Amino acid sequence: MxxxxxxxxxxxxxxxxxxxxxxxxxxxxxxxxxxxxxFVVPILGIVLRSLFDPGLTLVHYREVLGSSTFLPVFLNTFRIALIVTVITAVLGYVLAYAMARSRGWMATLMLGAVVLPLWTSDLVRTFAWTIVLGRRGPLNNALIDLGLIDRPLSLLFNDIAVVIGSVHILLPLMVLPLYSAMRAVDHRLVLAALSLGASPWAAFRDVFFPITLPGLVAGGVLTYVLAVGMFVTPAALGGPEQTMVAMLIESQGRRQLDWGTATALSTLLLIAVIVSLLVARGVGRGTLVGPGELTR
Amino acid sequence: MTVSQPQGSAGRRPGGRLPDVAYRLGAVLARLGAALIVVAMVAPILVVFPISLSGTRYMTFPPTSWSWQWYTAFFTVPEWTWAALYSFQIGILSTLLALALGIPAAIGLSQAGFRGKGAVAALFVAPLVLPLIIVAIALYFAFARIGLTGTTPGLVIAHAMLSLPFVIVVLLAALAQFDPRLEKAAASLGASRFTAFRTVTLPLIRPGIVSAALLGFLASFNEFIVALFMVRSDRVTLPIQFWKGLRFETNPTIAAVASMLIVLTVLSLGLAELMRMRGARRLRRNRA
Known part of the structure; x- marks a missing residue:
């Protein structure tokens, strides 16, 4: 041998x-x-670039933080992202719960309703909302047909349109981690609580919800981080009032070719995102994107 | 306080108290809410289909007359067809690159914990949790220095990096069901490491690879913001052309494009899922 x-x-x-x-x-x-x-080297590259002009300087940051245009945009971005995250968390929890409690074709249908939008281009989804909320769209037409309004409402180019569009785009990313967290719950724990005399509400509040909290945090952070970086949706569904950081970075970098400002804005956004991720890591202690969560 | 005994059907719920009624009402409302959310997720996307068949250039819903003219427009306007072809080209090339890098990486990651595994896995998913605008600016800047900005290789590299996490995640799911003892068996019969991989592992995970390739392709095909920074203005991808249509010359041609993109997405996802199921079956059958 x-x-x-x-x-x-x-x-x-x-x-x-x-x-x-x-x-x-x-x-x-x-x-x-x-x-x-x-990925890593280019990201470090813009952080460095934001600190030079041509010598080491903080002039770009002074410009960004001192300017009357940039700060409101940042605050606006975090405000919209927070609203979107909260709404997405509530809707996502309800949907994931219903999914986790269903079997058979119902479960497949709901999973499909989450996965199909996730993989549909966000441009297509944003465009769809411009029709739905448009002056000649189904919503306005329905309201007119019902006699509730005489003239079409302008539903586009405001906060609400941006929030609706963003929630629609980000909801799948909230639902999938929540769904896998809920599926992993050993349901005998809930039954044990019930058999010991807990009311169903108490069993949910004291047993089920705490176990699924890491999934909620994971989904919430992912939603928040991606909401902060939204470009297409606020640009197409919002007005000048809804300008978000990503739009500002795009116009400074690509159109004005002001790379000092664009890289300083990007670095600030990067810091905000990393801080959110670290906070969530401390709270959630779960993986952000585990195998399978993105496709199933 | 007396502990209530489980009673009723299968002892699942101690019945008859008010909170229980409220809970059941809550459960019904949650289910109703879930149904509404499902409708709200899917219905807006479907709205583009009737609009794409509109007989006029106004996007009235429902359309007042019908025609195929916007589909004809897509196939006869060179800007649209060139953009679509370029997107296919970038999608295929970047997926091949992502597979070439992702298959060995997934095989490495699928094996039991080793030092550095967590860090490597985190590195692979990192591009998914950063706003793409940062990635776009960073790549524009870095690639401009080495002459890759505005070139096809530059965009292929960028998209391969963005597809890689999807490819690795799908392959890891496929490999999780692979029985490593099969490779061991091949080795004990004298196969070299590469032969064992090529004749045992590869055929078993091939459906997983196809599934990973489809999702990697979709990720590239739909990617917008990084491409916006990486392309030359005279050679754009389909999402960029779509964006131009959405911002500057809104007519139902983009509804026709959107409809075709949705059909492409459904077909790719369906095929990916089919492959995943077939792969899982194949791997189950072949467990040593």
Missing amino acids: SQAASSPQWLPGRGRRRFAFDRRLGLTLPAALFVMAS
């Missing part, structure tokens, strides 16, 4: 300490290097 055939070196368990570590990490190395080069 030849040595090579009977005991291949690469099998786990043989020479594990010396070889296995290198091989498993080694397989991920090309992709890791690729992401480092095409």
Whole structure:
């Protein structure tokens, strides 16, 4: 019996300490290097760029923080993102709960209603809302037909349109982590609480809800972070009042070619996002995007 | 206080108290709410179909007359067809690159915990949790220095990086059901590591790879903001052309494009799900 055939070196368990570590990490190395080069390094690049002009300086930050246009946009962005996150959390919890408690085709239908919009381009979804909320859209037509209004209401280009559009786009990202958190709940815990005399409401409040809280936090942070960075939806559904940071970065960088301001704005946005992620990590201690949550 | 005994059907609910009635009412309302949310998620998307068949250039819902003219317009206006072809090209190339990097990475990550695994996994999903506008600015700036901004390779690299997390997540789900003892068996029969992978692992996870490729392709095909920064103005992707239509010359052509994009999404998702189920079946059958 030849040595090579009977005991291949690469099998786990043989020479594990010396070889296995290198091989498993080694397989991920090309992709890791690729992401480092095409993501991490460029991000660090804009942080650096925001600090130079051409020498080390804080002039771009002074300009951003001192200007009367940038600060209101930042505050507006966080305000809209917060409203969107709260509404998404409430709706998402209800939907995920119903999904987790259904079986068969009902469960499939609801999962489809979440996954299909998730993978539909956000441009398409935003465009759909411009029709639905438009002056000649189904909502206005229905209200006129019902005799509730005489002339079409202008439902677009305001806070409400931006919030509706954003909630629609972000809801799937809230529902999926919540759904997997709820599916993982051992329902015998709830039954145990019930059998010990807890009312169904108390069993929900004291047992079910705390177990699913990490899922809610994970979904909430993802929603908040992506809401803060929204571009298409506020640009198409909002008016000048609804200008958000991403729109400002786009116009400063791509159109005005003011890279100092654009990179300083991006860095501030980056800091805000990282702080939110760290806060959530402390609260939730769950993974943000676990395997399967994005596609199922 | 007396502890109430479980009673009623299967002892699931101690019945008859007021909070219980309120809870059941709540449960009914929650279900009703969920039904309304499902409708609100899907119905607005479906609105684009009738609009795309409108006989006039006004986007009235429901349309007052019908025609195919906006679909004809899409296929006869070169800006639209070129943009669609370019998006297909970028989508295919970036997916191939993401698969080439993602398959080995997923195989590495699918194995038991090793040092650095958490950090590598976090690195792969990081692009998904940052606002894309930051990624767009960063790539524009970094790629401009090495002459990649405004080029096809630049956009392919950017989209491969953005598709990679989806590809890896789908492959990890497929590999979770793979029995590593099968590779061990091949090895004990004398197969080299690569032969064992090629003849045992690869055929079993192939449906997972197809599924990953479809989702990676969709992620690239629909990506807008990074592409906006990375393309030349005379060679744009479909989402950018769509954006121009949405902002500057609104007519039902974009409704026709939106309808076709939705159909493409449904087909890709359906195929991806079919592949995932087939792969899961295949792997179950082949558990050692």
